[in-house]
Amino acid sequence: MESATGRLRHPADLDLRRLRLLTELERHGTVSAVAAALHLTPSAVSQQLAALAKDLGVRLTEPAGRRLRLTPEARLVLRHTARVFGAIDALYEDLAAQRDGEAGQVSVAGFATTLAPLVLPAAGLLKHSHPRLRTALAEVDPPDSFERLSRGEADVAIAVEAPDAPEHDPRFDKVPLMREVFDVALPTGHRLVDEPALGLPDLAEEAWIFATVGMCREIPLAACAAAGFTPQATHTIGDWEATFAAVRAGLGISLVPRLARPVGRDGVVVRPFAAEAPSRRVFAAVRPGERGVPQIAAVLDALRETAVGEEARTARAAQSVAAHS
Known part of the structure; x- marks a missing residue:
C-alpha cells in the first residue's frame, strides 16, 4: 500500500x-x-x-x-x-x-418533616439501586416548592393536601405517597397518658399548643370542631422541637403528625387515638408528562417504597404505645 x-x-x-x-x-x-x-x-x-x-x-x-x-x-x-x-x-x-433512568440528576424539594423519614431514605435506596443517578435534595415548604417545580428548579415536590396545594392545578401531576395520622403529644405524668381509649373529646379542657400556620394548625382546629369543642389555644409555635419542649414543660398538649413524632425524647409521650384520628395525605408533585421520565419514575418509586415503610413503622409504634398504656 x-x-x-x-x-x-x-x-x-x-x-x-x-x-x-x-x-x-x-x-x-x-x-x-x-x-x-x-x-x-x-x-x-x-x-x-x-x-x-x-x-x-x-x-x-x-x-x-x-x-x-x-x-x-x-x-x-x-x-x-x-x-x-x-x-x-x-x-x-x-x-x-x-435513557434507561440509571444516570442523571433529579432535584427533590421536601418540607422539613419529610426529609428524615421519607426523602433521605429514598435517596439512600437510589444510591444502591441507581448508583449513577444523583438526587439533589432541598428543604422547601409549599407553596415555594411548587414555584420551584413550575420554574424547572425542582423535578419533584413533596407536599400535603391543603387548600393551597395543587389539587387540580394543570401545571402539576400529583402522585399519592401516604396517609399521615396525627397523634397527641402529652407531658410525662399527664392524667391521660394511661387512658385506655383516648379520644379527642377527652382533650376539650386542655391547654393547646398550635402550629403558626398551615395544615398542622388547620387539621387540629377542624378535628376539635368536629369533636364538638373549641380548643383553648395557649401557645402558637412554628417549630416542632420547640413544641415538644413546651409539652415537656407542661405548658400544653399538641396534635403531632407522625412524620414529626419525637423519638427518644424524655418528658413527652405521644399517644394515638382509639377512634378515627385526624390525618392528612402526603403526595409528590411533578410536571405534567414527566411521571414517566425514567429518572423521575425511579425517584417516585423510591419515595413510595419509603412512604409505605414509614407508614407501617409509625403505625406499629403507635400500637405499641397504646398496648402499654
Whole structure:
C-alpha cells in the first residue's frame, strides 16, 4: 500500500471508520486479512488507510517483505485511538444509562418533616439501586416548592393536601405517597397518658399548643370542631422541637403528625387515638408528562417504597404505645 503524507486536518474531520481499520491492521497483520475479516476488498482497505495517512499527515505503514509494518507514528495514533474509542464507548454507555433512568440528576424539594423519614431514605435506596443517578435534595415548604417545580428548579415536590396545594392545578401531576395520622403529644405524668381509649373529646379542657400556620394548625382546629369543642389555644409555635419542649414543660398538649413524632425524647409521650384520628395525605408533585421520565419514575418509586415503610413503622409504634398504656 502506498503511504501518503499531507497536512494535518482538524480532528473533527477524522473518519472513525478509518481509525478502526488501522486497529484491525494491527490485529490481523495484513490488508488481505483485514479485508476478509470486515468483508471488504483489499483495495478498499488500502484506499481507506491511505486516506487516513493523508488526513493525519504521517506515514502509517512501510513495507516489510510481503507484509506491511506499522510505523512509530502509527503506533502513536493507535495509542490515542484506544482512548478515543474508549471515550466513545463510555459516551454510549452514559447515553444508555440516561435513557434507561440509571444516570442523571433529579432535584427533590421536601418540607422539613419529610426529609428524615421519607426523602433521605429514598435517596439512600437510589444510591444502591441507581448508583449513577444523583438526587439533589432541598428543604422547601409549599407553596415555594411548587414555584420551584413550575420554574424547572425542582423535578419533584413533596407536599400535603391543603387548600393551597395543587389539587387540580394543570401545571402539576400529583402522585399519592401516604396517609399521615396525627397523634397527641402529652407531658410525662399527664392524667391521660394511661387512658385506655383516648379520644379527642377527652382533650376539650386542655391547654393547646398550635402550629403558626398551615395544615398542622388547620387539621387540629377542624378535628376539635368536629369533636364538638373549641380548643383553648395557649401557645402558637412554628417549630416542632420547640413544641415538644413546651409539652415537656407542661405548658400544653399538641396534635403531632407522625412524620414529626419525637423519638427518644424524655418528658413527652405521644399517644394515638382509639377512634378515627385526624390525618392528612402526603403526595409528590411533578410536571405534567414527566411521571414517566425514567429518572423521575425511579425517584417516585423510591419515595413510595419509603412512604409505605414509614407508614407501617409509625403505625406499629403507635400500637405499641397504646398496648402499654
